Amino acid sequence: MYVHVPFCSARCGYCDFAAFEGMDDLIPDYVDAVVEEIGSRVPVEASTVFVGGGTPSVLPPEQLARLIGSVPRRQGAEVTVEMNPESATVEILEAARAAGATRVSMGMQSALPHVLGYLDRAHRHDTLESAVRRARRVGFEHLNVDLIYASPVESDADWRRTLESTVALGPDHVSAYALGIEPATPLGVEVASGAKEGPDDDVAARRLEMAVGALASAGYVRYEISNWAQAVPCVHNLRYWSLGSYVGVGSGAHSYAPSSGTDPEPIDRRAGGLRTWNHRHPRRYMAAMRQDGVAVAEGERVAGDTALLEWLSLGLRRSCGVELSHEELGHVPEVLFEAGLVEVGASNGRPDSEPQEMHKGRLALTTKGMSLANAVVTELSLAFGEC
Secondary structure, X not given: OEEEEOEEOOOOOOOOOXXXXXXXXXXXXXXXXXXXXXXXXXXXXXXXXXXXXXXHHHOOHHHHHHHHXXXXXXXXXXXXXXXXXXXXXXXXXXXXXXXXXXXXXXXXXXXXXXHXXXXXXXXXXXXXXXXXXXXXXXXXXXXXXXXXXXXXXXXXXXXHHHHXXXXXXXXOEEEEEEOOOOOOOHHHHHXXXXXXXXXXXXXXXXXXXXXXXXXXXXXXXXEEOOEEXXXXXXXXXXXXXXXXXXXXXXXXXXXXXXXXXXXXXXXXXXXXXXXXXXXXXXXHHHHHHHHHOOOEEEEEEEOHHHHHHHHHHXXXXXXXXXXXXXXXXXXXXXXXXXXXXXXXXXXXXXXXXXXXXXXXXXXXXXXXXXXXXXXXXXHHHHHHHOO
């Protein structure tokens, strides 16, 4: 289950999420609406919960605790809350922990002030360090830090220092994403007008290689293109990448119900499922909940080649890749193997597969392939579309 909190003290220029500043007066009524939606849309206990935003840590502690506490969940469920360093107070951390949160995801982005300035981030690195110490004192054993690389004001030396600072913090999980420019965002408008320089793809590829090396040396295992863990991956996000079912509540939240079973992946790659999304603006979301008791704005049935493309693009983000039959493996373009972009491993993950496992295998991206994932998926979807 995903719970969206759309409020921010200030919106970052690159952000394309349903995030809004200057609407703190809406918080009590918004939380009421989300709690009502949870009660009406969640008939079973959630295996994972992710409270994201926006900035969940700008909520009053009692309101955040109410949101977390209203979600029916299984015993031992992974419960993640996103926080920004400047608003991760002892009070908000204690409220989240007492309500059942097991994991904090902290928005670090960079260790360098000028890079944070370009990204419109309000904190300093020492603010982040203090927030991490508070989270540990409160009792959070699982901590993720989010990084953004390849902003044009960042040098290789800056990124190296950010990686070193990240490792020094000692989180058990790291997420690192290349800066993307969305046209409708303030940063997108500035880049389009020439007021600001945008990121360079070649630089982004080099920075990703640096991250792969530095994090591997520090003992982190890369289990997805942009995610590393020391021991425990983010189970919630793994569900997205395996096309499992999930329910999103709150403004702009998405939900997905697969048409076929998952074990743990779709049985029929082209069966797809139903994706729906809620009204994006908090006021419109709350109005819909008041009037109809339902906040879903639109939806789409994903099927056929579109479903196949989603299955490939999401599944191949994972280091374990996707399971294919012997026949399906025969349709993988040979050029992808020759270029060192993909590889095949045993279906059960062991080189000494049992005979019954030899009719299938797992196709995965190599380290080089992960840097060119979009191109690889395009080639694969064309090849599979013909078979």
